[in-house]
Amino acid sequence: MRVGVIGGGQLARMMVPPAVALGIEIRVLAEAEGMSAEIAATAVGDYRDAATVLSFASDVDVVTFDHEHVPQPVLTELGERGVSVHPGPEPLAVAQDKLWMRERLTQLGAPVPDWAAVHDEAELADFLAAHGGAAVVKTPRGGYDGKGVRVVRSADAVADWFAVVDEHASGGALLVEELVDFRRELAQLVARRPSGELAAWPLVETVQRDGVCAEVTAPAPGASVELVAEAAALAESIATGLGVTGVLAVELFETADGRLLVNELAMRPHNTGHWTIDGCVTSQFEQHLRAVLDLPLGATTPHAAWSVMVNVLGGPVGASMPERYAGALAAEPGVKFHSYGKPSRPGRKVGHVTAVGDDLEAVRARARAAAGFFEG
């Protein structure tokens, strides 16, 4: 059994341990030498080049992804050559274009913020007028970790984006959404096999800082049984409705009045699921491999009442996480440390830590203290 992963980042890297455990051969097409998933990189090349990707795919049983950026023509050509690709081109098209994502979610009846495709400042001004004078504008393509997202209060605030809208827009438009009055952000992860089996992890609470995931608490504290069931059913209906295979992450707003709205989708293992490596019987990375190979899914039972994951962001240039282990490991022997094998840069995700236990405040304190060793 051989899985080919396109992209050599930390998500591909974190698929390696479960692949080794299960005896699944994993091969990575990396963007460059020395990437995070180096240990499994069997090819280096441009994922936008059909010949490179086809060559890489020629001797694996299934192709999957570290990211959602492989162009549709390349995906289509893989399909035409009979390569098994999970997730497939259709669901990936939804992940690649935020306007198309809103369109498809609306078609599926999923609750989403009010939204519109706006082609110019006049259309944006109309949307702002109808939504209390504030909104969120997003470039349909190419955004991540807060990039390509802007809160606006006047129609000229994204003039620079309108000026180049054809470059990153589908249909020459930007996406505008209501500024949701949310109580907190949640995430629901689910895995789906091609044959249809689904498995959901517990609903989690996420804290974002500057548009980047900073901390995840599992399960979401204080979530009612109804909210938990609603989130799982919503993610499962989206996975099935869009035909997603592998892991689907549904980022959610819990509104001030207690409703769930879908914020974003990711069709791959996701930062909000890193806690599952140490906190669950089956991690999102193992489950993704099982799902794309159409193997039976594993139990998503947590090991303990609470897990808290804290991202390690940057730190001083040049100091790697392992160079700072002596103090961190001694102080927090029960915390699990994950380094992505990347040179440190301020603000860059270079690793994460997870604490697991039965007392939420203690678990959170341990995770934060452990992550703190790698700051500044």
Next chain:
Amino acid sequence: MRVGVIGGGQLARMMVPPAVALGIEIRVLAEAEGMSAEIAATAVGDYRDAATVLSFASDVDVVTFDHEHVPQPVLTELGERGVSVHPGPEPLAVAQDKLWMRERLTQLGAPVPDWAAVHDEAELADFLAAHGGAAVVKTPRGGYDGKGVRVVRSADAVADWFAVVDEHASGGALLVEELVDFRRELAQLVARRPSGELAAWPLVETVQRDGVCAEVTAPAPGASVELVAEAAALAESIATGLGVTGVLAVELFETADGRLLVNELAMRPHNTGHWTIDGCVTSQFEQHLRAVLDLPLGATTPHAAWSVMVNVLGGPVGASMPERYAGALAAEPGVKFHSYGKPSRPGRKVGHVTAVGDDLEAVRARARAAAGFFEG
């Protein structure tokens, strides 16, 4: 941080996931192409050849082992070149020679079965006469998984070994031990850093079949607080007394009258500790890496009340574990499956499964059922 592992078997393979997680670069000197630890193999060569080993060791921070068979002259030469080697030549000499092991354990005051070095049938006959006419004879070197071990009731039962005794004996002798009347077999694993820190896992019960580890239950059912404390103290005193660095496995007999006797030592991750991958906060493989790098040791807390590991032995030639996953994973979604990436052969250890939970009988039944999918 770069660890070099000599030997490409499943123990080296199972060091890969924690190395990837911690961001420790792992390099393996494998005996051949296509070994179990292939994904991390950066060199292929003979571990008995000093030049090969020195070349491999030249750009790693520490050298450790998948097995204990690297010859003393090679280990000595590594030390002379300033290579950090864990465990070091002195403790490894104890693991390499069962007569020397008995000698050193006796010096340390560790409880061991009655034993003697016997040079000929006359000496063996004397030992048999003094021990009720039955004993266990072992070749001091080269035995594993029941090989090189024979229960004898007459002095001519190992005539073939005496005929070639110089080839595998230290001092031209075989080891003879009393046939211990034991209630069960136990194992105590402990890790030790060069700077002295120790960490012990829970005492486990092991079941051997035909001299091969078949099943491990953690913790050892019904073990008294005193027995548990005695086992941990014993393993810690042996680790410290012998200067072991990394993981030390102490295989024990619990005698019919409730005493502990040391059966064997292994100075590396050990089959009786495989359950820690899925059953503990820190696995024996992660702990071994931390220990040999002299990093602070992790918590050995179990995830649940019980873990049961069952080895997957052989099965029909050619059918790999992954080829049989469809049924096994569907039937046991909560069991963790480990394949060593080896072609199957009857009786060969090709993988293991671990179940974890709060009800021992249920956990054991799940582990056995899961392993059963790969038999016959």
